[in-house]
Structure formats: C-alpha cells, structure tokens
Amino acid sequence: MNDTIAAIATPFGSGGIGVIRISGPDAFSIASKLFSKRKSRFETLENLESHKVRHGYIFDNKTMAVIDEVLLIPMKGPSSYTAEDVIEIQAHSGTFVLRAVLEEVLSLGARLSEPGEFTKRAFINQRIDLTQAEAVADIIAAKSANALKFAMSQILGTLGEKIQELRERLIQFLSHIEVNIDFPDDVAPFHPSENEIQGLTDVLEKCREYIKQHNDACFLKEGIRVTICGAPNVGKSSLMNRLLEKDRSIITPIPGTTRDPVEEGLNIDGVPFVITDTAGIHQTDDLVEIIGIEKAKDHITASDIILYMKEPGSVFTEREFEKIVPLGKKVIFVVNKIDINEGNLPQLSEKYLHIPTVEISALLNKGIKELKQKILNLSIAELDMEKSPVIPNLRHKKALEQAAESLEAALAGLENGQAEELLAIDIKHSIDSLGTITGETASLDILDNIFSNFCIGK
Ligand SMILES: Nc1nc2c(ncn2[C@@H]2O[C@H](COP(=O)(O)OP(=O)(O)OP(=O)(O)O)[C@@H](O)[C@H]2O)c(=O)[nH]1
Numbered sequence: 001m002n003d004t005i006a007a008i009a010t011p012f013g014s015g016g017i018g019v020i021r022i023s024g025p026d027a028f029s030i031a032s033k034l035f036s037k038r039k040s041r042f043e044t045l046e047n048l049e050s051h052k053v054r055h056g057y058i059f060d061n062k063t064m065a066v067i068d069e070v071l072l073i074p075m076k077g078p079s080s081y082t083a084e085d086v087i088e089i090q091a092h093s094g095t096f097v098l099r100a101v102l103e104e105v106l107s108l109g110a111r112l113s114e115p116g117e118f119t120k121r122a123f124i125n126q127r128i129d130l131t132q133a134e135a136v137a138d139i140i141a142a143k144s145a146n147a148l149k150f151a152m153s154q155i156l157g158t159l160g161e162k163i164q165e166l167r168e169r170l171i172q173f174l175s176h177i178e179v180n181i182d183f184p185d186d187v188a189p190f191h192p193s194e195n196e197i198q199g200l201t202d203v204l205e206k207c208r209e210y211i212k213q214h215n216d217a218c219f220l221k222e223g224i225r226v227t228i229c230g231a232p233n234v235g236k237s238s239l240m241n242r243l244l245e246k247d248r249s250i251i252t253p254i255p256g257t258t259r260d261p262v263e264e265g266l267n268i269d270g271v272p273f274v275i276t277d278t279a280g281i282h283q284t285d286d287l288v289e290i291i292g293i294e295k296a297k298d299h300i301t302a303s304d305i306i307l308y309m310k311e312p313g314s315v316f317t318e319r320e321f322e323k324i325v326p327l328g329k330k331v332i333f334v335v336n337k338i339d340i341n342e343g344n345l346p347q348l349s350e351k352y353l354h355i356p357t358v359e360i361s362a363l364l365n366k367g368i369k370e371l372k373q374k375i376l377n378l379s380i381a382e383l384d385m386e387k388s389p390v391i392p393n394l395r396h397k398k399a400l401e402q403a404a405e406s407l408e409a410a411l412a413g414l415e416n417g418q419a420e421e422l423l424a425i426d427i428k429h430s431i432d433s434l435g436t437i438t439g440e441t442a443s444l445d446i447l448d449n450i451f452s453n454f455c456i457g458k
C-alpha cells in the first residue's frame, strides 16, 4: 500500500484513446519526470495542479525522444479514485504506444498493479465499502439494462447502507447485553424490552427479504436459461433463429438435423436470456442422435423455462410430456406451423390448461413477438424491479444466511432463557457476518478472491 502502482486501464487493441493510470505517493513525481508541455524540449513541471487537464508530451527518459502526445490529469488524494495521488495519462490507443508509456512509468519506480488493485486501494482507504467495490465489477460485466441499473444502485452505496443499518441495530442490542455481562452487580438482570426483541425479529425479516431478492433476481446477471425442445422436425431450429433474428441453427426438412445443443444469448426488454436449441427427442438407434438427445435432456433439466414445441395435427400425450418436462418447471406450449393446418391443434388435458400456449409460424415469422412477451412475463412475474433496488450477490447471500441463522439461534435462546454470554456470542456472529458484506470484518481471503476477479487497471 505504500508503493506506487501503474497499469494500462483500457482494453488492448486499437482505439481512440488509451488510459494509463498511476496511483500512490510517487505518482506526481513520476509524471513530472516524463511529461512536458513542449515537444521540442523537456521541461519539468514544478507544480501539477490537481484536477486540471494538461496537454503535452511523454518523453523517453533516456533518449529524450517524444513517445506520444497526451492529455494528463493529476488528481491529488483523497479526491481521486483510490483516495491516493493519481495520475491518468490519456494517450493514443495502440498496444505499442501504451506499453511504451507504461514501461517509462515503471522505469521511474512504479510497480505494475495487480488485478483490481486500484479498486482495492479505494476500499482499503475507506473511500468505498466492499459492496461498492464489487459493483464496479458488476457494471463492467453488466449484460442488460436492468443488470446495469442494479449495479449502479449498489455503487451508490444503497446495499452497503441497508446492511450497515441492520448491523447498527444489532450492535445496540449487543452493548445492552454486554453491560450486564461486564457489570452484573451494578445493573438489573438482563431483560430485553419488547421493542428490543421486535428489533431482532425485524433484522431477521430483512435478512430473509434480501436473500429472497437474491434468489428472484440472480438471473439478471447470468441470464435466464430457455430450452427449446420437442420432436424432430417440429421447427425448433427455425424458432431459435427467429428469436435471435439471425441464422444460428441449421434448418433442413430432414428430421434429426440438430444434434449438438446450440446456445446463444438474447436480450428481451433489458432482461438477458440464454436460449438453447436441442436435438429432436424420439426413439432412435442412431448413436449420434442418442447422444444429442441425452444432451437435450441435460439442458432441459438445467433450464429455467422450457419451450415445448408441437405441430398442429400431432397428438399431445401426457406420458411423453412428463417424460421430457420435469415436474414444476416453467413451460410454454408452442404450437408451430400454424400456416399449414390452423384448425387441428394438439389438445391439452385439464391438468395442463394453466400452461401458457402460443401459436406461431416460424416460417412466416408469426407469433414470435407474442412468444417473446410470454417468455418475459414468465421470467419476471415475481420480481418488482422498482420496489427492490437492492440485489445481494451470491457472496452477500451466504453472509445473510449466516447472519439469519445466528439471529434465529439468539431469538430461540431468548425464549428459552439462555445465558447472556451465549446470547452475546450469537448476536456477535450475526454482526460479523453482516460485516463481511460491507467489508468491515471481511478476511484477507475474501478480499483477495473478490479483487482477483477484476481486470488489471481497474
Ligand atoms: N410450413 C412451415 N414449415 C416450417 C415452419 N417452421 C419450420 N418449418 C420447416 O420444418 C422443417 C424443419 O425445421 P427445423 O427448424 O429444422 O426443425 P427442427 O425441430 O429443428 O428439426 P430437428 O433439428 O431435425 O429436430 C424445415 O423444412 C422448416 O422449413 C413453419 O412455421 N411452417
């Protein structure tokens, strides 16, 4: 933490501009040794005024040749990304030129940063909490408008603040118990008020609510898995291509065309999906088809929504349906090729009438919009995006589960008249678990794990 780090902060390859970032106590002195206002002669800048963009040139310190024409942005700590002295150099973006500038910076005493080290310094210097640091990675990885919205809410500190509120309520309760433990003779025996007990129950409820929000919304990051399945030749690949609006799967009149599952990302109204086209499921002796059908079944098991396809005129049997679709899965019944035989649709029995049905013609591109809308409705029915701006990630969820478990133990202990010392231990566990979310009590392992997933320069 006492040294100065540097890295190329923009992606490799050609582009408009590329940014080199330097952070640490020597950032300003390094900048003054390689940056000059004039291209003809090197002129050391005595004072780099903070937050003022300067135009100039980067020099090779040995040969005194100009490496690039740049903009230089000095930011004095703590008013910077890392809360340390930071220099950002906007150079031309080419792999060679950026490396040349970076090498110059390193030769003047900076060290190449590790992945996520700039953000880690922002966290260690307490400019941001751990949830905000994680949100930086989420913003970079966001694949949909909603994922970006939630990441932005987290970077503004919403989740961190909510967790902090819960922790503070528990800390208050704990201090009440501890007074009793430390000075048993001076104060009345420990009897939490109704209000205090209600407080614990409220915190527990909140933990459970956030866990539920994680479960409801985690698909926003990974994408909801949708698998198209059905008999050979019903038009699964044709539907796949219509959904994606591009020729991704091979379509032929020959049954058994698709063998390997074909997977592709799709965004519907800002919600990310992963759509899979699979081999037609039927009885066969063809070894390749058999393997394809096994893979299709694996995808069906792992998917969140199944598009079960049929043709008009074909028979719907419960036995076949139940063999393919696991109990409790979200299903949409898709009847394709309505251009051929509109009247004669497969009849669903009473038991399956609740399944949404959509009639389409993949060939004529009919009914695809309605199907997309049904897929969307089925996915986000339970999630109120406006009301829940706080979406914990998997790490937060695990910490919340631990916090909730300790709180349940504490509440049960209160009912059974458990000793104050044991009660204090449970409450303390809960406080510490919540602290790992914001980073207050996060171990080095947790920190390393989080920041090693960042890119270099962030
Ligand atoms: N008339 C009509 N033909 C269609 C429609 N959708 C697909 N087809 C035709 O049906 C045939 C099979 O289409 P595919 O999309 O390859 O069917 P599939 O279910 O992927 O078939 P397999 O991969 O072999 O299981 C092709 O000749 C398509 O042109 C439709 O809506 N109407």
Ligand SMILES: [Mg+2]
Residues within 6 Å of the ligand: 236, 237, 238, 249, 250, 251, 257, 258, 277, 278
């Ligand atoms: Mg196919």
